Amino acid sequence: MxxxxxxxxxxxxxxxxxxxxxxxxxxxxxxxxxxxxxxxxxxxxxxxxxxxxxxxxxxxxxxxxxxxxxxxxxxxxxxxxLGKTPPNESKVSLMETSNVNGISTVIHNNRKFWMNTYHVNQHSMQPTIPHLFIEVCFRKKGVFGIWYNYKSYTEIEGNVSGVGYFKSNLNTFSSHDYLNIIKVVSPGSDILQAVRGTVTIKFRGMGDKTFKMTLDYPSEKKK
Known part of the structure; x- marks a missing residue:
C-alpha cells in the first residue's frame, strides 16, 4: 500500500x-x-x-x-x-450538480469528479456498527487524453438526520472514503433512523468547487 x-x-x-x-x-x-x-x-x-x-x-x-x-x-x-473504475456516464461541462445519494460524473477541463453513497449496515472496520459511507472519486486527464488517478484534496460537511453534524477532509488519491455512524431510533433499538439532509463537498482539483448532494435513506432495520 x-x-x-x-x-x-x-x-x-x-x-x-x-x-x-x-x-x-x-x-x-x-x-x-x-x-x-x-x-x-x-x-x-x-x-x-x-x-x-x-x-x-x-x-x-x-x-x-x-x-x-x-x-x-x-x-x-x-x-x-469492485467499483474502482469511473462510471460510463458523463457530462461535458461543469455545472451546479445536486443529485440524490450520489453525484453523476462531472467533467471540467482536465478533471473528472463523481460521488457514491452507501447506507451500509456492516463495515469491515467496525462490523457491528451501521455506517453511512460517502465515496468521493476523481481523475485528471494527462497528455494524449488519458485519464489517471492522482493525489488531491476534498472536504465534506453536513448536518443530516440520523447522523448529525460532520466535517472532514482528506488529501490523498481517489477515492476519498468518509464514514459516519448511523444512529438508532432509541437506545438498544435495532431500527436505524432515516438519513436525510444535504452534504456539501469541496474539490480542490476544480478550484475548490463546491458541490451539493441530497441524502435520502429511509429508516430500516439493522441487518
Whole structure:
C-alpha cells in the first residue's frame, strides 16, 4: 500500500509530460495498468484491503517463513465489479450538480469528479456498527487524453438526520472514503433512523468547487 501511495503522489509529474506514462509504468511495474479505453490509471492489484495494507512493494506478504503473492486483480472487469473504475456516464461541462445519494460524473477541463453513497449496515472496520459511507472519486486527464488517478484534496460537511453534524477532509488519491455512524431510533433499538439532509463537498482539483448532494435513506432495520 505504501508503494501505491508513493505512486499516486508522483503521478502528475509523469502523466503530464510526453513519455512520462511509460516511465511511471516501468517504475511502478508491480501495480496494474489496464489501459482500458482512455483509463490509464494505475490500480492496486489486490482486492482485499487488509492484505493490501500488509503487502510489500512487490505485492507479497510474509506468512510464516514464506512470501505469498496476494495480487489477484488481472482484468478490468474485476476492477469494475469492485467499483474502482469511473462510471460510463458523463457530462461535458461543469455545472451546479445536486443529485440524490450520489453525484453523476462531472467533467471540467482536465478533471473528472463523481460521488457514491452507501447506507451500509456492516463495515469491515467496525462490523457491528451501521455506517453511512460517502465515496468521493476523481481523475485528471494527462497528455494524449488519458485519464489517471492522482493525489488531491476534498472536504465534506453536513448536518443530516440520523447522523448529525460532520466535517472532514482528506488529501490523498481517489477515492476519498468518509464514514459516519448511523444512529438508532432509541437506545438498544435495532431500527436505524432515516438519513436525510444535504452534504456539501469541496474539490480542490476544480478550484475548490463546491458541490451539493441530497441524502435520502429511509429508516430500516439493522441487518
Amino acid at each position: 505504501e508503494r501505491y501511495d508513493e505512486a499516486m503522489s508522483e503521478a502528475e509529474s509523469y502523466y503530464d509530460r510526453e513519455g512520462g506514462y511509460e516511465e511511471f509504468k516501468s517504475k511502478y511495474s508491480s501495480l496494474y495498468f489496464p489501459e482500458e479505453g482512455d483509463d490509464y490509471s494505475a490500480y492496486l492489484p489486490i482486492s482485499d484491503n487488509n492484505k493490501a495494507k500488509l503487502a510489500n512493494a512487490d505485492g507479497k506478504i510474509l506468512i510464516g517463513s514464506q512470501e505469498v503473492d496476494v495480487r489477484d486483480i488481472t482484468t478490468y472487469k474485476q476492477l469494475v465489479e
